[in-house]
Amino acid sequence: MGILVKADNIYTGYSKSEMVLKNASFTLKTKEFVFLTGVSGSGKSTLLKSIYGELPIIRGSLNLGGIELKNISKSKLSYLRRHIGIVFQDYKLIENWTILENVMLPLLIMRVNRKEAEKEAVKLLSKVKLSHKIDKYPKELSGGEQQRAAIARAIIHDPVLVLADEPISGLDDYSANLVMELFVMANEEKDITVVIATHTLTNTYNLNYKELHLEKGTLYELS
Numbered sequence: 001m002g003i004l005v006k007a008d009n010i011y012t013g014y015s016k017s018e019m020v021l022k023n024a025s026f027t028l029k030t031k032e033f034v035f036l037t038g039v040s041g042s043g044k045s046t047l048l049k050s051i052y053g054e055l056p057i058i059r060g061s062l063n064l065g066g067i068e069l070k071n072i073s074k075s076k077l078s079y080l081r082r083h084i085g086i087v088f089q090d091y092k093l094i095e096n097w098t099i100l101e102n103v104m105l106p107l108l109i110m111r112v113n114r115k116e117a118e119k120e121a122v123k124l125l126s127k128v129k130l131s132h133k134i135d136k137y138p139k140e141l142s143g144g145e146q147q148r149a150a151i152a153r154a155i156i157h158d159p160v161l162v163l164a165d166e167p168i169s170g171l172d173d174y175s176a177n178l179v180m181e182l183f184v185m186a187n188e189e190k191d192i193t194v195v196i197a198t199h200t201l202t203n204t205y206n207l208n209y210k211e212l213h214l215e216k217g218t219l220y221e222l223s
Contacts, residue, residue, distance in 0.1 A: 001029035004161060004193050005051060010060035012050045019058060020046040024219040026212055028195065030160065033187050033207050036197040038214035044197040045089075047214065048163045051195075052086055053077045065160070082110060085154030085192075087164040091146045093138040099149050100125065100134040106157040124152045128182060144175025151179060155186045161193045162186060169199070180205050
């Protein structure tokens with residue numbers, strides 16, 4: 001497995017006076033499954049946002065796919081994001097678009113033919129057990145269904161990396177298991193590196209995984 005992300009002594013946060021992550025070093029390899037653990041406020045979301053380029057690297061080096069993220073240009077960041085899938089805590093589904101249209105979005109951004117994009121979205125929605133909801137709008141779906149749609153959208157364009165922020169928080173066991181099955185499928189069938197932020201690691205789903213643990217802005221590798 002090659003190195004996909006390499007962080008060397010990074011400091012990041014919302015400003016130089018409000019640094020959340022301090023002196024963190026780690027690597028993410030291709031095809032790895034990683035759990036990022038830590039209590040609320042430990043820096044999990046901050047780290048994911050930094051990898052996605054949403055928060056600046058204040059000190060240190062963060063390299064993704066051979067591209068340095070510190071002081072990255074908007075055009076290069078836009079290019080990188082085409083190869084990343086991200087699942088936010090609030091899903092960020094477009095309210096006035098159907099679920100089918102929401103899942104198609106990454107392919108449309110990449111200028112894939114609309115019929116081909118629709119075909120791929122229908123296929124993926126079937127895998128996430130949402131075939132009967134393709135013409136519904138986000139507000140017509142349960143929280144678990146919205147989360148599954150958000151994950152389908154995150155992996156439809158076969159990214160090399162998927163970042164998920166507390167993807168099973170608040171879901172019932174059935175929905176949580178379905179969501180985790182999606183991530184496992186993405187990792188095992190599509191060779192996508194998956195990083196899941198979670199408060200606690202209560203179920204590892206028999207995965208071969210790595211755990212990165214954050215505590216008060218300090219990162220530890222536990223496995």
